[in-house]
Amino acid sequence: MSTAHESTDVITPEALQALPQPLETKGDWDHVFSYHPMDRVLERAEGIYLYDDQGQRYIDASGGPFVMNLPHNHPRMKAAITDQLERFAYPHPTMANPERARYGKMLAEILPGTLNTSYLVSGGSEAVETAFKLARQAQIARGFPDKFKIISHRDSYHGMTLAALAASHNPVSQRHFVPMIQQWPNVRQYSDFDRPDGVSREDWGVQCAQALEEVIHYQGPRSVAAFIATRHGSGPDYATVPPVSYWKTIRDICDRYNVLLIADEVVTGFGRTGRWFGMEHFDVEPDIMTLGKGISSGYIPFAAVAITDALKATFTDTNTGFVHGFTMGGHGLACAAGKEVIRIIQDENLLENCRTQSERLFSYRDQLMAHPTVADVRGWGLYMVAEVVRDKNTMEFFEPDQNAERLFQGIALKNGLALYGTLYGPRRQAAFRRGIPIWISPPLTITTEQVDDLMARLLDTFSEWEQKVLS
Ligand SMILES: Cc1ncc(COP(=O)(O)O)c(C=O)c1O
Numbered sequence: 001m002s003t004a005h006e007s008t009d010v011i012t013p014e015a016l017q018a019l020p021q022p023l024e025t026k027g028d029w030d031h032v033f034s035y036h037p038m039d040r041v042l043e044r045a046e047g048i049y050l051y052d053d054q055g056q057r058y059i060d061a062s063g064g065p066f067v068m069n070l071p072h073n074h075p076r077m078k079a080a081i082t083d084q085l086e087r088f089a090y091p092h093p094t095m096a097n098p099e100r101a102r103y104g105k106m107l108a109e110i111l112p113g114t115l116n117t118s119y120l121v122s123g124g125s126e127a128v129e130t131a132f133k134l135a136r137q138a139q140i141a142r143g144f145p146d147k148f149k150i151i152s153h154r155d156s157y158h159g160m161t162l163a164a165l166a167a168s169h170n171p172v173s174q175r176h177f178v179p180m181i182q183q184w185p186n187v188r189q190y191s192d193f194d195r196p197d198g199v200s201r202e203d204w205g206v207q208c209a210q211a212l213e214e215v216i217h218y219q220g221p222r223s224v225a226a227f228i229a230t231r232h233g234s235g236p237d238y239a240t241v242p243p244v245s246y247w248k249t250i251r252d253i254c255d256r257y258n259v260l261l262i263a264d265e266v267v268t269g270f271g272r273t274g275r276w277f278g279m280e281h282f283d284v285e286p287d288i289m290t291l292g293k294g295i296s297s298g299y300i301p302f303a304a305v306a307i308t309d310a311l312k313a314t315f316t317d318t319n320t321g322f323v324h325g326f327t328m329g330g331h332g333l334a335c336a337a338g339k340e341v342i343r344i345i346q347d348e349n350l351l352e353n354c355r356t357q358s359e360r361l362f363s364y365r366d367q368l369m370a371h372p373t374v375a376d377v378r379g380w381g382l383y384m385v386a387e388v389v390r391d392k393n394t395m396e397f398f399e400p401d402q403n404a405e406r407l408f409q410g411i412a413l414k415n416g417l418a419l420y421g422t423l424y425g426p427r428r429q430a431a432f433r434r435g436i437p438i439w440i441s442p443p444l445t446i447t448t449e450q451v452d453d454l455m456a457r458l459l460d461t462f463s464e465w466e467q468k469v470l471s
Helices: 013-020 027-032 073-086 096-109 124-141 162-168 201-219 243-258 277-283 309-317 332-347 350-362 364-367 404-414 448-470
Strands: 042-044 049-052 057-060 115-121 151-152 226-229 262-263 290-291 303-308 375-379 383-388 437-440
Touching: 057 115, 057 124, 057 448, 096 115, 096 303, 096 332, 115 124, 115 201, 124 162, 124 226, 124 262, 124 290, 124 303, 124 309, 151 201, 201 226, 201 243, 226 243, 226 350, 243 262, 303 309, 303 383, 332 350, 350 375, 350 448, 364 375, 364 448, 404 448
Parallel strands: 151 226, 226 262, 262 290
Antiparallel strands: 042 049, 049 057, 115 303, 290 303, 375 383, 383 437
């Protein structure tokens, strides 16, 4: 494959030294707590590109942390936010905020099924907390005051606040906070890595989902309020898309035991998978849906929780008020940004472009898999994960002192790619006998030429990196 940029055949120590390094927290940076970027300073961003203060251009290959469903610096986004700013930014709580109503109506029009009502917050973790409190209050209102437990997938990710952390069941991010968080039950995810030979994905989907029934059974159905999960896998199985049978079986089990199903669509919402929401691929309606990231495409902090008509009726029929609230929820600028995101996705046919460019992106699967360190390539829409290992046979990752992730990111930046996956380096622990995800999730406006350019740079990055870390 020919590439549009220069790449070195051998990484000399001098060339390594010249690679981007982690930011040294000196000078002004000394006043910024717990910050882990590389030493490239962002100056401006346009379309799918980021520009540093030296004029170097980088493809935003992961859309930040899968947040940029729209491109950077979209003129309509700027106009929508500034128009609202001319009228009001912060809506006074004692006066009706028409932006909240307008946004809620637009959102209901694109949400599947009867998810017609939303509660607005400012970030994905807040949305998850809100969903848990909604589930608990709904169960009380329905006459089940003993239902309080939230079941979730082992080694998943639902955010960093204490309840979201509890539901994430990740030993690395929980480790200091164990005494402070709820010890809720967890259940396995769908995985193709332990699917027995001769068992179809559909059958395995049913079997994996049945693990939920077992956990509910042993916890006592009287105590379980809700089950939360992302549409695709997390942790080592990041971006593994389960078969339809998985979600249909989960829905059946939840119905059988009066457990509310919470779909965490913080990552998969707003077109990322080629449809408005990931759950639409499975024709299964959750009771509660959490939304974030792409909801405002990173233009302003915003998130939401959508509930079904039936769940809303639980509150209205029993005259139960929802005991909750955040100062910034329903902010005028966030609603304006959210409305324009929906309009732009519609006007620019971005769901269709996502599906078209997805085919192009995944056409590189074999070339990626030909690399000795790529154990798997999976995902959907414009969301691709390459699972990276040291050895495909043992499925082990590199030793921490090899700084393999940091080196990968440095070479990627040198090759004009800004990736999110490797930014996780300082905090992340390689899963036992599984790899680390490299995420590719560019803005949904990406063109075929840009996909080709991105992938050429990524393939070169793998080659250069392997020469260094496998030698
Ligand atoms: C699936 C999922 N849920 C919730 C969150 C939390 O969102 P935030 O970081 O906006 O609090 C994230 C963040 O990455 C996420 O991936």
